[in-house]
Amino acid sequence: xxxxxxxxxxxxxxxxxxxxxxxxxxxxxxxxxxxxxxxxxxxxxxxxxxxxxxxxxxxxxxxxxxxxxxxxxxxxxxxxxxxxxxxxxxxxxxxxxxxxxxxxxxxxxxxxxxxxxxxxxxxxxxxxxxxxxxxxxxxxxxxxxxxxxxxxxxxxxxxxxxxxxxxxxxxxxxxxxxxxxxxxxxxxxxxxxxxxxxxxxxxxxxxxxxxxxxxxxxxxxxxxxxxxxxxxxxxxxxx
Numbered sequence: 001x002x003x004x005x006x007x008x009x010x011x012x013x014x015x016x017x018x019x020x021x022x023x024x025x026x027x028x029x030x031x032x033x034x035x036x037x038x039x040x041x042x043x044x045x046x047x048x049x050x051x052x053x054x055x056x057x058x059x060x061x062x063x064x065x066x067x068x069x070x071x072x073x074x075x076x077x078x079x080x081x082x083x084x085x086x087x088x089x090x091x092x093x094x095x096x097x098x099x100x101x102x103x104x105x106x107x108x109x110x111x112x113x114x115x116x117x118x119x120x121x122x123x124x125x126x127x128x129x130x131x132x133x134x135x136x137x138x139x140x141x142x143x144x145x146x147x148x149x150x151x152x153x154x155x156x157x158x159x160x161x162x163x164x165x166x167x168x169x170x171x172x173x174x175x176x177x178x179x180x181x182x183x184x185x186x187x188x189x190x191x192x193x194x195x196x197x198x199x200x201x202x203x204x205x206x207x208x209x210x211x212x213x214x215x216x217x218x219x220x221x222x223x224x225x226x227x228x229x230x231x232x233x234x235x236x237x238x239x
Contacts, residue, residue, distance in 0.1 A: 080100035084098075085112070091159060094162075111165070111181050111183070111216055111218055123159075137229035167182045213237055214231055
């Protein structure tokens with residue numbers, strides 16, 4: 001099998017083959033907070049009274065504005081801070097800043113499991129029944145088919161991978177709801193290796209030359225689980 005066919009197939013598992021583009025943003029999107037949202041003294045009595053009333057009204061308005069400003073400041077300072085997540089498992093590492101929004105948090109968690117399981121499948125050349133809980137559609141099919149291709153062609157990816165979630169945005173108006181995640185993938189030390197025959201241990205396809213971003217679409221399935229169902233790599237960019 002040609003290098004581009006093998007490599008693009010595998011990188012589709014991690015975000016480097018072109019599948020369905022991530023859903024577009026709509027007016028219902030909510031970006032994730034990934035980093036922790038007078039009178040005259042000689043006037044008549046009537047004029048004096050009016051001035052007094054005007055002064056009182058102005059004072060009341062000033063007080064109300066001050067109270068409103070304090071309320072906004074208090075509300076802003078009480079917003080839940082995002083939770084930092086960082087984990088390492090064998091050669092695989094992952095990091096993200098997870099916001100308090102429950103939908104975005106659930107989608108990011110599903111994406112984390114998807115990335116973990118798909119990496120494990122690719123480096124061990126073994127299928128996993130667990131992937132169906134975190135991926136569906138073309139993404140699931142590609143990951144499963146690629147393991148079969150690896151086995152048939154006596155190849156496997158060997159080396160570490162690092163993934164960092166950069167942004168996550170919820171489109172609550174989509175049916176079903178969709179979270180779009182942009183993640184930076186570092187596969188620069190993850191080449192394709194020949195696993196059998198006289199060339200065993202040699203590189204079949206080199207690793208990417210730089211970390212690259214990919215855009216993932218994570219939707220809410222009918223069974224209530226969030227699953228990755230599309231990925232658009234941006235391998236021409238760096239992150």
